[in-house]
Amino acid sequence: MSRIKEFNLPDLGEGLTEGEILAWLVKVGDTIELNQPIVEVETAKAAVEIPAKWGGVVTRIFHEAGSVVEVGNPIIAIDTDPSAGPLPTSSGPAPETPVASPTPATSIASSASSASSASSASEGEVEAGLIGGPAPGGRTAVLVGYGPRTTTAKRRPRSGTATPFTTATTPTPPPAAAGGSQAATVAVPPAPVVQPAPPVVPPAPAVPNRTVQDPTVQVAVRVGPVLAKPPVRKLARDLGVDLATVAGTGPMGSVTREDVHRIAEGAKQTVTETPAPVTAPAITAAPVLDGAREQRIPVKGVRKLTAENMVASAFTAPHVTEFLTVDVTRSMKTLDKLKARPEFAETRISPLLLVAKAVLVAAKRHPMVNSTWSGGTGEIVVKDYVNLGIAAATERGLIVPNIKDAGRLTLRELADALNALVKTAKSGRTPPSDMSGGTLSITNVGVFGIDTGTPILPPGESAILAFGAIRPTPWVHKGKIKIRQVTTLGLSFDHRIIDGELGSRFLRDVGTFLEDPEAAMLRWA
Amino acid sequence: MAKGESVAGADIPAGGFVQLLTPDGERVDSVTTTDGTTYSVDFTDEEYRGLYRDLVTVRRLDTEAVALQRQGELGIWASLLGQEAAQVGSGRALRPQDMAFPTYREHGVLYTRGIDPIMPFGLFRGVDQGGWDPNEFKFNTYTIVIGSQTLHATGYAMGITMDGKIGSGDGEAVIAYFGDGATSQGEVNESFVWSGVFNAPIVFFCQNNQYAISEPLERQTRVPLYQRAGGYGFPGIRVDGNDVLASFAVTRQALDNARNGQGPTLIEAYTYRMGAHTSSDDPTRYRMAGEVEAWKAKDPISRLKTFLTKQKIGKKDFFAEVDADADKKALDLRERVLAMPDPQPVTIFDNVYPNGSPEVDAQRKAFVEYQASFEGSGH
Structure with a gap:
């Protein structure tokens, strides 16, 4: 366990996404006790004092008073065992590190969390991206919880034949490389995420046309998570659509059922009618052959x-x-x-x-x-x-x-x-x-x-x-x-x-x- | 209030109540209401110290819970700060056979029932559904829906009558907890009707903490709440809810009346919620700071401490030992809360039917297989 623990701004109400630092009650170098009030934070619901989660010495304060911080981002680092001697330089900023420059909190959030991801030893025992862990950069605030992750996917790949993407022609990625989307693991090595990427980067060079089921066809790499509701994910799986290749049109860029249908139909059309690479039309302007000309009547x-x-x-x-x-x-x-x-x-x-x-x-x-x-x-x-x-x-x-x-x-x-x-x-x-x-x-x-x-x-x-x-x-x-x-x-x-x-x-x-x-x-x- | 003074049962002016320990720590020997009932307590020194220890402990545990919520370890917490005396006094008045129906704030009552204080934390941490066996603890599950537990309590009390377990000093009784806001709910009024008509052995214990979240009492009622009981045909009484002795005495009397077959009583424990409604609430938006300060002077713990000190029942080392013990309990609670395991997703299928069901079993099986289809599945 690391001596240095970072405390992330928790959801102080029910479903809050951010809070404003009103005032720090401690400063870097202070020795604090468990439950000692350290900071006043105002959320959409209340202004509250946050008690320290650990006793120790404050080694870093991430955000100045006045900053708006997203829930899940670190706000303070505490050396929980200062009696053990000076800190090794690699395990985090030295105590005399000045307070982070008061740039807008959102950008701080990105850089700070990237830094904390890189030197992950600075966070308690919690893995980056998990609840309680440091927040990866560039996340979109959601109503409840810490928001979706934008860096390497922690989701375990499906094993065996359960996933349509695992076909005989697909080389199984080594477990160590299991990160990013399925498509990403096949076509490109998981890219280290240093900055938020646009939802969909241009497709990789066209590959010879195969069936829709073939993962190498859909090589568009999304750096970051795909936002889609579980039923949409299931639909995508059923239709053999890799969500990572879909440009979502729903709220916050989420993928909707219609998007999935469009890609599925578009891919079909492309496969059957044109021998050209299917990636580009599948991602951007798939010919709208249904959608507008289909009527959906609620069954009731x-x-x-x-x-x-x-x-x-x-x-x-x-x-x-x-x-x-x-x-x-x-x-x-x-x-x-x-x-x-x-x-x-x-x-x-x-x-x-x-x-x-x-x-x-x-x-x-x-x-x-x-x-x-x-x-x-x-x-x-x-x-x-x-x-x-x-x-x-x-x-x-x-x-x-x-x-x-x-x-x-x-x-x-x-x-x-x-x-x-x-x-x-x-x-x-x-x-x-x-x-x-x-x-x-x-x-x-x-x-x-x-x-x-x-x-x-x-x-x-x-x-x-x-x-x-x-x-x-x-x-x-x-x-x-x-x-x-x-x-x-x-x-x-x-x-x-x-x-x-x-x-x-x-x-x-x-x-x-x-x-x-x-x-x-x-x-x- | 002077010693031995008589207060009218149903006619006492607003603010008048049964009080056996003043905010200054002065003991009132007894209070007799117009119906002739005399309220008093006769505690040993050890019992006085026990009550003090209860009050300090439940407040300290509550403080720790508030901190845990602020540190992101609990989803929400409903603090009892300020209401310790009403809860400890009434809780200690219960006999082992009595059944309690709490809201979600009765951490103090739970403690007096001898229950491990960690029991409700799974609910607030979101790692279980807050279920336990009410019969094992004679303490029903925390009820979130405002006022609904009063109906459950009424039904339970009617069952006691049907079982013939009333009519003697060893009879059973029920206590139903609720707040001032709940008195505006249909359920509470329905339970008053049923309890009154069926003469159910129940004590309605209303902690009037002056606010239904942000709604002040004057928006809930035009008469003192305890007077409502008269309309339903049973007695109502107001007690100083910040006075642990009076809360104990009045509750004990009402419970004894119930177990002897004399039907329900409404107790209005007049108190104040010193903290927020829950951790999601900001009381400074609807309460004046001066009001809070005025109630601080009526603090239930400090008045008992003053009394114990004056009477030389408790000394410095006793108070220090109680504080240290409460700190220890709080730290222990903290560590155990942090160690609570997250629930496995498959547990969602548990407790759906008492003896299982083929459909749920099939769903569970399918879900387990689905989870197992991920590489490196640990569960």
């Missing part, structure tokens, strides 16, 4: 919920989808008859009404279709009621409000409920209660002119019917080819609960109903 609200529901459903319930093409000409005629009835005079009815009724009637004949897989309790919950969900496209996205206990409604009530549900959904005022508790659903893809689809089950439901567009179609009717109104039904069901036979019978019943609703009602309802 209905979109987020939909995504979660769809993923949850698709990867928990084994889906089976069956199709049935049916002649719904008679349904259309029934609809016309209903429209002529006085009780339907004031309400709007559509084929969806009959599809809904068909599903309800069929569900009554096959109750297992209207059930939930309850994995937690190891049960299948079969419901005696149908909360009929209707998928609705709204401005906010897909929602599936449901009509509670739809099986108990008369046809007129069902028509009103459907209209109300769609109207509310379109206006974006569907209450959460309408969107929970669905047991069986219909998605009317026909309104988009689509024939059919393979819908994904809303979570907790075991069957969903896709109702396609109704088109005039040549159809074999009573032994002859006629133009008939034809549609395709698609039924997805949860194969954990519903076997192919049950699903087929249910879908067949829906089809039979739509082929002749009046007969089906007479026979089944």
Whole structure:
């Protein structure tokens, strides 16, 4: 342990970056005791006296009163064992060394800390750059702590194959040279840092083009740390981008996600399109081929919920989808008859009404279709009621409000409920209660002119019917080819609960109903 | 205040309080409030000296902690300077079975519970989360969120009742510490309501140090704080918080009332925070120097020292020995604080679930592997 210990200005509040020396209470040559007040420092929060961390003799005072000192920089040096005799000249300035010239503190910080780095014996036991150690020069103040380091990186290199930069063509640097960025250790020897360098120095002479993964491609050497948040660092690693080669556009020159994407894309473009050295464009003006022409939409609200529901459903319930093409000409005629009835005079009815009724009637004949897989309790919950969900496209996205206990409604009530549900959904005022508790659903893809689809089950439901567009179609009717109104039904069901036979019978019943609703009602309802 | 004078329970004027030792070191035999309760202490010389030693030691340890913070060894520190008597007096009034719920400033109470004073330093140094077993020490963890511990304390006290551990002189009681600022918090008022309605065996010990950080008392209340208790249906009393004897006597009585099944008491220990709210605060920006000087004259330690000297209970060599012993304890504390190991990053996964969880275990494993992927990994 060295006799001479330097005391660095600590963070006196919570997250302070600097302090102003108001007055020194001791001078070089003074003998001081532990906890004796040595200096008054004013920070953004308070003016405080700092007690000496060690007893001994003051050998050096780094900053005059009036200086503003960054947190982490040495302010005083103390010989903690003056009785041991005169100091060896190499271990630090002699006691009679005058106070450092009162130049602006920031420049002092640089030179003083460089000096202390060079004669590192003058600091306690703390390595330069570590907390409690002397501050390397040229650092940028940050809100909390001592700020990032600008000299040799202390970060240990990754071992083994974990890092994409370690390829077979890369000579592994000897451990002793492990300093600076990865790129630096490969392309150039770690430069001794004597002055703050610009964030990115010009690239080394171009090398033959290789893949992006090859570290020798990205030879730009950053002297100093790369500022980037951990997720950005991970992104860079995933994309094979050496952060040291990226000119950051974020706060304080930090590298942002966009910067990384830009370099990754730029490098790709360069690699695939031009055989020229990739270094220069990759660093400075990579052609902006995405960025401005990509829109980034935060995933939230209905979109987020939909995504979660769809993923949850698709990867928990084994889906089976069956199709049935049916002649719904008679349904259309029934609809016309209903429209002529006085009780339907004031309400709007559509084929969806009959599809809904068909599903309800069929569900009554096959109750297992209207059930939930309850994995937690190891049960299948079969419901005696149908909360009929209707998928609705709204401005906010897909929602599936449901009509509670739809099986108990008369046809007129069902028509009103459907209209109300769609109207509310379109206006974006569907209450959460309408969107929970669905047991069986219909998605009317026909309104988009689509024939059919393979819908994904809303979570907790075991069957969903896709109702396609109704088109005039040549159809074999009573032994002859006629133009008939034809549609395709698609039924997805949860194969954990519903076997192919049950699903087929249910879908067949829906089809039979739509082929002749009046007969089906007479026979089944 | 004259000897044996009677002060009104709920009607004493602002500033009036139970005091058994004046700032000049004069002993008041007893004080009787209008409800007929007489407060006094009957200490042996040894007990008097013990209290003095407590006061000096907790102040000295606190001073060392402030220095450690200024030297960059603690992230923050909340000094108890000026409040030693309120803490030592109330802390020494606790019986072993009583449970204390501190804020983050009750270093003196912690000390009187016989706890190693280094215990909370991990929290302030940022090397642990400040967790310990409250049941082992009968001392809950330091609570940073203002006032929330009063609800925890109320729940604990209600539990004592449910366990049937009240109703006798050996019953259990709870003491909840908080400051004047906390009385404006909903939690404190809720705990008053619950404790009052359920007659919980709890003592609310409010150290009124006159400032909620920078907010003076007159911005917290229009009535003396102890009078608030009346609205919740239990007694309130104000005590000279710079008087260790009165703080002891009033707290002991309130705790005994609680353990005997007579419900809660609010004690307002009228004191003064001589230092900053925390090491991040500069009190000169909102307090007049003259005010601090006036309170300096009421210092809890000097008045006891005067009393001990006058009564010849303590002599020069005793005081010197106490100082030296406190210095030794402070240096020992300093060395042990500096030697506290930094936590390993992987410890972040500890104490998430009492018996582990597959998900957390998997995360820990992945993190350990990630760390091991660096060359020269030591952990």
